[in-house]
Structure formats: C-alpha cells, structure tokens
Amino acid sequence: MRLAVLGVGLIGGSIGQAAKRGLGAEVVGWDRDQGTLAQALELGALDRAAESVADAVAGVDAVFCAAPVNALPALVGEALAASGPETVVTDVGSTKRELVEAVRAMPASARFVGGHPLAGAETAGVGSSRPDLFEDARWYLTPTDRSEGVLLDRLHGLVSDFGARPQAIDAAEHDLAMAKISHLPHVIANVLVSRAAAGDDADRRLEVGRSFRDTTRVAGANPAIWADIFAGNGEAIAREIEEIVEELRDAADLIARGDRERIASWQATAAQARRELLEAELAAGPLHELRVAVPNRPGIVAEVALALSRDGVNIEDMSLFPAADGRSGAISLWVGGEQGAERAAETVRGLGHRVSIVPPGG
Amino acid sequence: MRLAVLGVGLIGGSIGQAAKRGLGAEVVGWDRDQGTLAQALELGALDRAAESVADAVAGVDAVFCAAPVNALPALVGEALAASGPETVVTDVGSTKRELVEAVRAMPASARFVGGHPLAGAETAGVGSSRPDLFEDARWYLTPTDRSEGVLLDRLHGLVSDFGARPQAIDAAEHDLAMAKISHLPHVIANVLVSRAAAGDDADRRLEVGRSFRDTTRVAGANPAIWADIFAGNGEAIAREIEEIVEELRDAADLIARGDRERIASWQATAAQARRELLEAELAAGPLHELRVAVPNRPGIVAEVALALSRDGVNIEDMSLFPAADGRSGAISLWVGGEQGAERAAETVRGLGHRVSIVPPGG
Numbered sequence: 001m002r003l004a005v006l007g008v009g010l011i012g013g014s015i016g017q018a019a020k021r022g023l024g025a026e027v028v029g030w031d032r033d034q035g036t037l038a039q040a041l042e043l044g045a046l047d048r049a050a051e052s053v054a055d056a057v058a059g060v061d062a063v064f065c066a067a068p069v070n071a072l073p074a075l076v077g078e079a080l081a082a083s084g085p086e087t088v089v090t091d092v093g094s095t096k097r098e099l100v101e102a103v104r105a106m107p108a109s110a111r112f113v114g115g116h117p118l119a120g121a122e123t124a125g126v127g128s129s130r131p132d133l134f135e136d137a138r139w140y141l142t143p144t145d146r147s148e149g150v151l152l153d154r155l156h157g158l159v160s161d162f163g164a165r166p167q168a169i170d171a172a173e174h175d176l177a178m179a180k181i182s183h184l185p186h187v188i189a190n191v192l193v194s195r196a197a198a199g200d201d202a203d204r205r206l207e208v209g210r211s212f213r214d215t216t217r218v219a220g221a222n223p224a225i226w227a228d229i230f231a232g233n234g235e236a237i238a239r240e241i242e243e244i245v246e247e248l249r250d251a252a253d254l255i256a257r258g259d260r261e262r263i264a265s266w267q268a269t270a271a272q273a274r275r276e277l278l279e280a281e282l283a284a285g286p287l288h289e290l291r292v293a294v295p296n297r298p299g300i301v302a303e304v305a306l307a308l309s310r311d312g313v314n315i316e317d318m319s320l321f322p323a324a325d326g327r328s329g330a331i332s333l334w335v336g337g338e339q340g341a342e343r344a345a346e347t348v349r350g351l352g353h354r355v356s357i358v359p360p361g362g
Numbered sequence: 363m364r365l366a367v368l369g370v371g372l373i374g375g376s377i378g379q380a381a382k383r384g385l386g387a388e389v390v391g392w393d394r395d396q397g398t399l400a401q402a403l404e405l406g407a408l409d410r411a412a413e414s415v416a417d418a419v420a421g422v423d424a425v426f427c428a429a430p431v432n433a434l435p436a437l438v439g440e441a442l443a444a445s446g447p448e449t450v451v452t453d454v455g456s457t458k459r460e461l462v463e464a465v466r467a468m469p470a471s472a473r474f475v476g477g478h479p480l481a482g483a484e485t486a487g488v489g490s491s492r493p494d495l496f497e498d499a500r501w502y503l504t505p506t507d508r509s510e511g512v513l514l515d516r517l518h519g520l521v522s523d524f525g526a527r528p529q530a531i532d533a534a535e536h537d538l539a540m541a542k543i544s545h546l547p548h549v550i551a552n553v554l555v556s557r558a559a560a561g562d563d564a565d566r567r568l569e570v571g572r573s574f575r576d577t578t579r580v581a582g583a584n585p586a587i588w589a590d591i592f593a594g595n596g597e598a599i600a601r602e603i604e605e606i607v608e609e610l611r612d613a614a615d616l617i618a619r620g621d622r623e624r625i626a627s628w629q630a631t632a633a634q635a636r637r638e639l640l641e642a643e644l645a646a647g648p649l650h651e652l653r654v655a656v657p658n659r660p661g662i663v664a665e666v667a668l669a670l671s672r673d674g675v676n677i678e679d680m681s682l683f684p685a686a687d688g689r690s691g692a693i694s695l696w697v698g699g700e701q702g703a704e705r706a707a708e709t710v711r712g713l714g715h716r717v718s719i720v721p722p723g724g
Binding site for chain 2: 070125127130132181184185187188189192193194195196197208211212217219222223224231238240241242244245251252255258259261267271276277300301303307308315354356
C-alpha cells in the first residue's frame with residue numbers, strides 16, 4: 001500500500017504515522033512549507049518528501065488532502081488531475097458540502113470521497129502528530145452517488161486500519177449535524193463572552209463561575225481555522241442559530257412565567273437528553289458524576305486521578321470547581337456505570353475525601 | 363460571638379464549621395429535617411441543635427438563613443421577628459432582588475442584609491460541608507439604603523473571618539450580573555442539548571465532541587434548585603435572553619455572509635474578552651494554555667497533574683479531550699503567567715509528552 005499525504009500538520013502527520021506503523025504502508029508527503037515537510041520526515045511520519053503534488057501522488061493507492069478547508073477545492077482538484085485512474089482521493093476538512101459540490105464539477109470526481117476524522121481539530125502542528133491520534137475516533141466519509149464503490153471500500157478499510165471507526169454520511173447531513181454538535185457551541189461561547197464583557201465596570205468585577213468557564217471554554221478558538229469552518233458551513237449554522245433563537249425565546253417565556261414545576265420538568269428533560277447523547281458513545285454504561293470535596297491544595301487532582309487509575313477506573317470527563325483564587329476546591333468526575341462509580345467513590349473515600357455520587361437520574 | 367444557622371445543608375453546615383473553627387464562635391443550628399440537624403451536630407458544624415427558629419435566634423449576633431430560595435422570605439421574616447434589636451439577619455440565596463424587596467415590607471428590615479457566597483452551589487448536603495468552603499470565595503452582600511451600618515459592618519467582618527472576600531452590591535445589579543454570568547449559561551446548555559437531541563436517528567448516531575461536552579456540562583443541573591433560581595430571577599434572565607438573541611442574529615448574519623476576515627476578527631475578539639474576564643480574578647498572570655498530547659492510557663492525567671504540582675505549578679483549569687471511547691487522548695491545561703507556563707511545559711516534556719503552549723494572544 002502506498003499513500004500520499006498533502007499537508008503534513010497534526011492530522012496529515014498523524015495519518016502518515018498511523019499508515020506507516022499500523023499498516024506498514026509507504027507514505028509520500030508534500031507540504032507548501034519546506035520546514036514542516038522536513039520535520040515530518042524527521043518524526044518518521046513520511047518515507048519520502050515529495051517536491052510537488054504531482055510527484056507525491058504518482059502511483060499511490062490513496063491521497064489524503066490535509067490542508068486548511070479553504071485550500072481544499074484547489075488541492076483536491078490538483079490531486080485528482082495528477083493521480084492515476086485507480087487512486088482514491090480524500091480530505092480531512094471539518095465541513096463537507098461546499099467541497100463535495102465543488103469536486104462534483106471536476107472530471108475525475110468519481111474518485112473523490114470526502115472525509116472528516118473527529119480528532120485533533122487543534123492546530124498543534126506536525127510536532128504533536130502521533131500514530132494513535134485516530135484510535136477509536138469517528139471518521140466520517142461523505143461519498144456521493146458518483147463515488148466508485150471499490151475506492152470507497154478501500155478508503156473505509158484504510159481508515160479502519162488507522163484505528164478509527166469510519167461512518168458514511170451524506171455531506172449536507174454531515175454539515176447540519178456538525179453545525180448542531182460543534183459549530184453552534186462555538187458561536188454561543190463567543191456570544192456569551194461578548195455579552196459578559198459588554199457590561200460596565202461593576203459587571204467586570206464580578207467573578208465568573210464554573211458554568212461560565214465550561215460554557216465558554218471554546219470561545220475564540222483559533223480564529224483562522226474557525227473563520228474557515230464558519231464560512232464553509234455558514235448556511236447550516238445560520239439555520240441552526242434561527243432554531244436555537246426560537247428555543248431560547250420559548251425558554252425565556254417559560255422562565256419569565258415563573259412556573260417552578262414546569263421549569264423543573266424542563267430542567268430534568270435537559271439532563272436526560274444530555275446523558276443520552278453522551279452515553280450513546282460509551283460502552284461502560286450510564287455516566288455517574290462523582291462530586292469530590294477536596295482541600296484547597298495543589299496536587300489533589302493528581303492524587304485522586306492516580307488512585308482511580310490504579311484501581312482501574314476510567315475518568316470519562318472531569319471538571320474542576322476552583323475557588324475564586326483558581327485553586328481547586330472541588331472536583332466533579334464522570335465515570336461510566338454504577339459499579340464503576342461505586343468503586344471510584346470507595347477509592348476516593350479511602351483517600352480521606354468526601355464524595356457523593358450523582359446517578360444519571362439525580 | 364454567637365451565630366444561628368437556619369438550614370444546615372452544604373452551605374449552612376460549612377458556615378457553622380467556618381465560624382466554629384475559624385472564629386471560635388458559638389453556633390446554634392436549626393433545620394426542618396431532624397436527621398440533617400443531627401448529622402450537622404455530629405460533624406461538629408454546630409454546638410447546639412435548636413428546637414425552633416425562635417430558639418435558634420435568641421440572643422445571637424447574626425443569623426444565616428441557608429434554606430432554598432423560595433423558602434427564604436418566610437424564613438427571614440420569622441428570623442427578623444424572633445431575633446433581638448442588635449441581631450443582623452442574612453441569607454445565602456443565589457438570587458437577591460425578590461427577597462430584598464419582600465423583606466423591605468417587613469418591620470425590622472433595617473436589620474437584614476442579603477448575601478450570596480459563590481461556593482458550593484451544588485446540593486451535596488451537610489455531609490460535604492467543610493470549614494474552608496468559603497476560602498477566597500467571593501461573598502456578595504446586598505444592603506439597601508435602610509440597612510444599619512453597624513450590622514452591615516459586622517456581617518462584612520464575619521464573612522471575611524470565614525475566609526471569603528465580601529463585596530457589597532445592589533440586589534438588582536447582582537441578579538442582572540448573575541443572569542449574565544451564571545444563569546444564562548445554564549439556559550443555553552439546556553437549549554443546545556434540546557436541539558441536539560431533537561434530531562432524527564441519523565443525528566443521534568453522531569458523536570459529540572469536546573466543545574459540546576464543555577458547553578453543555580451544566581445542562582439540567584439540579585432541577586429543584588434551578589427551578590427556584592430561574593423563577594426567582596426570571597425577569598433578568600428573560601431580558602438577557604433577548605440580548606443574546608440579538609447577538610446570535612448578528613453572528614448568523616456575519617457567518618452567513620462568509621467574510622473570513624471579519625469572522626476571524628470576531629473570533630479573536632471573543633478570545634480576548636474571555637481571557638480578560640477570567641484573568642480579572644487571577645493573580646498569577648495571563649492564562650496560558652498547554653496542549654499536551656498523551657497516549658491513550660488510564661493514569662495519564664494523574665501523572666501530569668502530579669508532576670506539575672510537585673513542581674509548584676498550579677493548574678487553574680483543565681479540559682480533557684477524550685477519544686470517542688471516552689479515554690483521554692489529549693489534555694489542555696491552563697496555567698497562570700508566562701513563566702509558570704514555561705516551567706509547566708518543561709515538566710510535561712520531561713515526562714516524555716509533546717506540549718505546545720498557546721499564549722494569551724495565540
């Protein structure tokens with residue numbers, strides 16, 4: 001198996017490493033930036049650095065285009081034009097509809113299948129690439145009615161060999177779902193932060209709590225990358241914003257009416273919905289929250305996490321509840337399954353901390 | 363100094379412990395639930411369990427009402443009526459305007475000063491109470507133009523002695539700010555979850571990423587408590603929702619127009635605003651993000667956190683970036699100050715992990 005990777009940042013470099021170490025494939029790489037290319041070679045992500053796109057894709061079985069979203073149509077076009085009639089060309093962009101439409105107009109579009117691995121969306125660069133980046137990660141593939149079955153099948157297998165879990169999905173449906181699950185949370189984080197910062201000086205003096213920290217953590221994520229994502233999925237995101245605006249107005253009505261019972265029921269429904277969404281992807285069972293009250297001293301998070309890991313308990317998610325000075329005063333840990341939660345609570349109690357388990361219904 | 367605590371859950375119990383251990387005060391407690399009262403006594407949160415509100419408040423210098431928000435007007439009224447002319451009465455409710463207005467109509471309202479400590483908003487119960495719960499926590503006090511200066515001064519000192527940082531604020535202003543900083547994030551988390559769950563089966567199969575996890579972490583928080591908070595601050599929350607709807611529509615326009623430069627600039631502004639909001643309360647300097655790529659094995663979070671704590675580096679905030687199976691594949695850590703971030707990166711590299719520092723402007 002011979003692969004070409006066009007663009008060897010975090011994702012491209014990790015594809016190279018996964019293909020070489022996991023699959024024993026020969027990997028040829030190309031990048032606009034010679035320094036990045038040299039670093040990728042040095043890290044063992046590539047067998048050979050190509051001098052051009054045409055040089056890279058000559059005679060390979062598959063081409064992975066791992067450039068920024070707005071550079072993809074041109075790059076995919078170049079790869080399709082330069083590669084042979086048996087080569088599948090794919091990409092790893094976060095939005096798919098625009099690209100898939102652009103490629104439809106190209107001569108060899110039957111050899112293109114769009115892709116989007118849910119891993120390492122950050123811009124950490126090739127220095128952070130690793131062979132197991134895609135381990136157990138969902139990898140969406142967006143074939144069209146023109147895609148050649150044998151090439152889709154090959155790509156599906158390759159992605160599985162990288163350790164990922166491929167799933168075919170319509171490009172437009174993918175973008176709508178991403179708008180809901182990923183892009184909208186980013187928009188909302190920005191808007192929340194903007195509102196909080198818009199206050200006068202008295203507001204500025206107010207402390208932000210855990211809910212604000214968590215809800216706005218992705219605010220202002222890498223501007224260059226997110227400008228591409230937002231612009232590339234603008235229609236779906238704008239539609240999602242309209243939907244969320246309707247829901248927010250309903251919520252405002254409900255809250256302003258002050259009917260405690262109906263508000264409590266709305267709140268309980270939200271808790272249930274979030275659990276179901278998160279648990280769909282977990283095998284260990286429903287997530288239980290462990291609330292651990294800890295003294296205000298450094299090292300406490302580590303002690304707890306280490307004790308749990310020694311005990312074989314996997315922490316699925318974690319949230320620190322820092323005191324106003326930023327030192328942690330309490331920790332919430334999410335653990336899969338009732339048994340796991342009880343074992344974890346026992347372990348944490350053994351360290352001398354107070355723990356309460358909040359079951360999925362609690 | 364002699365204090366009464368009416369309602370001895372997490373907050374009331376912690377007030378008792380802080381007052382006894384930190385201040386050497388005598389603490390009398392009362393609770394509707396006899397089991398809770400007995401447990402508070404047993405934990406050393408109280409010196410004596412009172413048989414009634416009147417019994418508890420007789421001859422004390424200060425009364426802390428720590429009942430659920432909707433029980434507070436009646437409880438504060440009872441405490442004011444039963445306590446002596448030198449006793450300050452306060453509460454710890456999350457919303458203040460309604461209560462302060464209700465108390466204004468009462469005969470002894472000059473002896474009431476509303477309060478709201480930003481600590482332990484969870485419902486963990488008296489079993490989780492501890493003397494240092496308020497250490498370095500902001501504690502809002504909402505006096506009115508009628509409040510007796512000497513009593514406000516006493517309460518201010520008491521709260522400081524618990525280790526908290528008191529701040530006087532107008533009750534309505536407090537509620538508006540809380541709507542913005544705390545209540546709105548909860549509403550939005552609910553609405554996001556509701557939209558994501560509303561999709562058809564194809565959507566349901568989609569994986570949720572870190573942005574969704576973080577943004578919706580507070581969705582469906584304790585329904586009974588949050589029904590009270592939402593209902594008690596309904597007007598301010600509804601107004602905030604209208605403001606956020608306007609901002610969301612502006613964002614939709616901006617995104618739909620697809621002007622990458624303007625979107626990137628909006629994104630950068632959000633990043634800057636969030637940093638400023640969070641750093642206002644930190645002494646160590648601007649928050650730097652450390653992105654650590656880690657192998658997919660349990661115990662890794664603990665190892666990293668423990669090594670940093672040994673090195674004297676304080677983790678201000680943390681976010682796991684789990685692979686689809688829920689095991690962590692990468693960790694983001696926030697550390698105060700450039701020096702702290704560099705020391706931390708050095709330490710983490712020493713463990714054999716790849717680290718990149720994202721400076722405040724990055």
